[in-house]
Amino acid sequence: MTEGITGKVVAITGASSGLGAETARHLVAAGAKVVLGARRVDRLEALADELGRENAAPFQLDVTDAAQLRAFTAFAVETFGKIDVMINNAGLMPLSPLEMGRVEEWDQAIDVNIKGVLYGIHAALPYFREQRSGHFINVSSVAGHVISPGGAVYSATKYAVRALTEAFRKEAKPYNIRNTILSPGAVDTELPQSVKAPGVSEFVAKFYEDAAISASSFARCVVFALSQPEDMDVNEILFRPTSQEL
Template identity: 60%
Template sequence: MTNTIGNKIIVITGASSGLGAEAARYLAELGATVVLGARRTERIKALAEGIEAKGGKALAVETDVTDRASVQNLVDTAVKTYGRIDVLLNNAGVMPLSPLEKLRVDEWDLMIDVNIKGVLYGIAAALPHMKARKSGHIINVSSVAGHRVLENSAVYSATKFAVRALSEGLRAEVKPYNLRTTVISPGAVQSELLDGIHDEATAEQLRSFVPGIAISADSFARCVAFAINQPEEVDINEILFRPTKQPV
């Protein structure tokens, strides 16, 4: 299979850890130029330096996806520096799970701000550039939780269902501009996501089984690469994957 990733400019949100960081490493190894966005600048700078030390191309841009101007700056910096954006990987996300009755409303707001509005701000920033060139690919990250709802995950699931709805709507609208849209829904993958659960009972419950079944983040990186590395006329719409051991 030909490698169409090699000459691509790929912007990744949430590149400071977990799935985003691994995707950045893998895509850079395949020759892509990666533009890394996250709030923890020391992490993305170290990642960019590590990629460059291996002969890859990477740029770190401090980004808070809850701030529209910050996401615009991430995409505009990529375009100013490299002339274009070929792929946006809308990956940043948070998952502070809890039962609704605990009324952790600030965490509901955070999930909506990062997981839904953050994705929308990414689309708002990238779409005009891609539309103008009639070329581009937007990849949004949903979850198995975007396909089914379990206890303690109502709000998180709602945000990930929303990501799928937005991806579907986007796909229906961007056909005239020759743009590709993919939604990737991972199951349990090793990352720092569980660290963001502050409801003790929920955290304990998840820590009792998730680390035992979670698969390495390179599983996600390979899915991203598969979607990107298709001929321009092939639009991989959805990828849903989970550990072989994960029952639901």
Template identity: 50%
Template sequence: MLCPSTASDSKVVLITGASSGIGEAAARLLAADGHHVVLGARRTEQLAALAESIEAGAGSALPHLLDVTDPASVQSFVEAAHDRYGRVDVLVNNAGVMPLSRLDALRIDEWNRMIDVNLRGVLHGIAAVLPIMRAQRGGHIVNIASVSGLRVDPTAAVYSATKHAVRALSEGLRQESRELRVTVISPGLTRSELTGSIGDSAVREAVEGQMGIAIPAAAIAEAIRYAIDQPAEVDVNELVVRPTAQG
């Protein structure tokens, strides 16, 4: 069992998509470890409730409205964290959507939404924190991808494309960096609200039918914790975490 962080090694951790699922689980776990968590999402009521719950347990949490598709919103989120704590140690790019469908269904608005949130949202986060991390000569960017970034399945072509892209840009950033750490975490079937974004009812029912083997969001939070708790000279580049029963 890992020991909670002491005051001297607590970090300022920014989490996008923090109102539920993996983001919420990561916020609770890292705050319990003594890190300062900055919570970003569009659903401000859920964020406020999460921050209140964390602080009731003696943790440190700052909620902030965030739309990762808007560069100005992402910049405001990062600046709020930097203004409060004076540094940004970790960014967890977690926000994502997964409206799966066959390509011949031509759900073009959903394709664009996945590209905007899953890919542009990650790029907006990187763009906002990179100058700060460069100036402080250190930092850690954790990008949440998916096992769909390692394979392609029917109905997941566009979703997989965004997650393949996240892995590619993460590797590019890693190779360009000597002071920053870059980690990609690829979850398998995980209990979250992602299936709720599937507009095609037949596809949604098929995916929900597989969720009996899904792992809890807390399992991915543990992977995030493992990566950021390594010594500064150790960069955990990629973690794949899936249910034992998943094919």
């Protein structure tokens, strides 16, 4: 299962908690080098210590700033000599009905969940194009397939991740670049804390308490996609907890 991962350099956004942090652990165990990006650099430093500085390098990063993402991929190349994989994972889930008018949250979700992914592609593409290989894993969601009340903006961002990844998959054909859309259901992370709307946050916390499964579920999907031979492009993975109906 870990074949093809040893020696790969993987840049992960949103690596300070949840899915990104757990994926870093699985990838280092499989022999990869990881570059960890997020705003909470103290968390990244602690994770890099845990994984060993020879395997993991922290980088303070706000994905809403394209220049910071370009500096992130440049840092990966400076530190480990190359970049093979970019995991555009950073995200927020500020669920609320539109009539609540939580405009700042809409802007933030669009900036992080959509623009952050676009900027991540933009930042890694020059290296992938030059080396005629590379792999993007862009994180969508069950909410990128299923729409619920309160999920207008979040689902819109996660549908957008699927749309832009599928267009890019076709555009990237001349460069031998692989593209995976990874869409999890409820997984136990800090994500429900990004739901701040009164009434909604309690509902979501209970839903996660009842249904969420461990973050290793997601990390195992990443390991699967990355360990396939060069001529196989795993384009989409959608998974849910067995108990999740939505």
